[in-house]
């Protein structure tokens with residue numbers, strides 16, 4: 001069947017429009033922060049036929065970053081290693097999700113993939129830097145957000161999201177504070193309250209703790225009343241004796257309430273509906289390479305990624321359906337009924 005050139009041109013134009021539209025829907029601007037989950041989730045039969053063995057009672061990870069720089073050192077991830085981290089996670093089937101998405105217990109990511117949350121503490125300039133060039137302002141390609149943007153544009157099903165645990169420094173470029181927060185919010189990134197002075201909370205009185213939590217909220221409200229902290233991130237993983245005030249309290253006119261708090265701890269964790277779920281303080285693993293020779297980087301991100309390579313049966317694998325908790329049938333007894341999200345049901349195989 002021979003068609004005219006006009007027809008061909010029209011088909012091309014329509015295709016280009018479609019590709020563009022798909023980019024807009026699923027690309028870097030995607031708010032869900034996860035890959036291209038089909039509207040109609042695949043049936044379990046289809047998924048199993050493809051050789052995918054869902055395990056939504058497996059473990060998930062939150063990775064913790066602080067500074068970025070040319071050279072790797074304690075608490076500084078080199079730009080090169082950050083790029084390598086993104087590539088490794090993507091290649092091994094991890095997909096970026098937001099903290100709220102992960103803690104909702106309803107994973108909306110493609111079958112066969114594993115959710116992971118990237119968290120960035122201390123709001124440093126190396127995480128998000130604008131540069132001025134020829135009268136124009138752009139995001140520096142050598143900062144965490146710049147690197148993620150570039151990687152996401154090439155690998156759109158990876159997702160483009162994470163959580164920034166904010167300090168007063170607010171990314172260290174005062175004139176761009178509003179612009180940066182607005183940008184991150186518009187892309188579906190979330191914010192965590194990392195307290196006012198980054199003190200070890202265990203050393204403070206209850207009133208001081210409440211003040212440490214309330215002041216950043218007041219500041220954020222002044223910058224933009226639509227901005228919210230979705231959680232509290234503990235400086236130095238320091239947990240006060242009475243943990244109640246971490247989750248709910250008030251100071252002056254400012255009230256706060258958090259369902260979960262982010263800590264450290266060096267371990268992945270089980271989902272909210274697993275009987276071994278971590279409770280309300282969520283652990284993270286530090287972004288660092290593991291060297292089995294000298295033991296450096298033990299229980300860091302690289303260690304755990306390799307651990308899951310060796311023990312794939314312990315890793316969370318999505319079935320592509322956010323409304324089911326799918327796992328081998330014998331795992332059913334591992335469910336913690338009170339953590340099962342509304343509308344979810346267990347599907348064993």
Ligand SMILES: [Zn+2]
Pocket residue numbers: 121122194198235236
């Ligand atoms: Zn910190």
